[in-house]
Amino acid sequence: MNAPFLREEIGTGTVFDRLLSSSVPSCPDSPCEQCGDQSAVNGVIESCLDCFLSGNDLYIFCYSVSPAFFISKVRGGTCTFASSDPAADVLHRARYLLRHGFGAYDLITNNCENFAIYCKTGLLVTTSYSVGRSGQWGCIVSAANAIAGSSLRFLSSSFGGLAVVTSGIYCLNRVVSDIGIRRDVTKFPIEEPVRRIVA
Known part of the structure; x- marks a missing residue:
């Protein structure tokens, strides 16, 4: 393209x-x-750091964060409550998926953030319908829900109160959609994602 x-x-x-x-x-x-x-090439590729960054900055995604740290990161897709596995497990998953693939790329349900989080944690969302599997998409959905879908916004008569209620709903939505908190998440051995993709 x-x-x-x-x-x-x-x-x-x-x-x-x-x-x-x-x-x-x-x-x-x-x-x-x-x-x-x-x-x-389509799918999982191996590249040098310069090609990966393509002139952009490198950002670190944080694992095992505290609730205060998570909420302080207003933008989604920067951290998770989930713990990272040992480096040997992470590299094994990444190399296996490099050989076998991680499925067709989808901006919402199967993107580079999903790949990285699976490699680091072994966690996959098990429901077939899932809004906001990645932190960045979850952030967008949370913002939309907080602004448009809150019936609580009518309980506040001032702009300041509305801002507090909307911010609270946004943060709550981000927390409950995090892969480290969700109930529809299971830790799978590396062969399982490939089986799901092939099936």
Whole structure:
């Protein structure tokens, strides 16, 4: 996908910067000497850090966070209550999925955040219908629910009260949709995701 018009919009300071920069593959004039040409590859790939970052900053995703830390991170997709497994288990999962795949990419239900969280924790959502499996998508859904779906907003007569109620609903929605809290999450051995994808 060559979309130079999208690349021109990246870095303008809008909320879409991260979405567009992570969704539009970089198309260098010459393939990377370490990675080769992976422009036609779909699914899980192995790349060098420079190609992975594609000129963007590196952000650290935090595991086993406290409730206060979780709520203080207003933007979703930055941390989870779930604990990370030992590095050997994480690398084993990542290498296995590199060979066998992680299914078709889907921005909402099967994206790079889902892949990384599964590799780090071994946790998968077991329900077939799930709103906001990833923290970033859960953040968007939580914001929409907090703004549009709250009947509690009518209990507050002031703007300040409305802001407190809406913020509380947003935070609660983020907490209950986190993979470390949800009840529809199970720890699966590495072969199970591949079996589910093939079936």
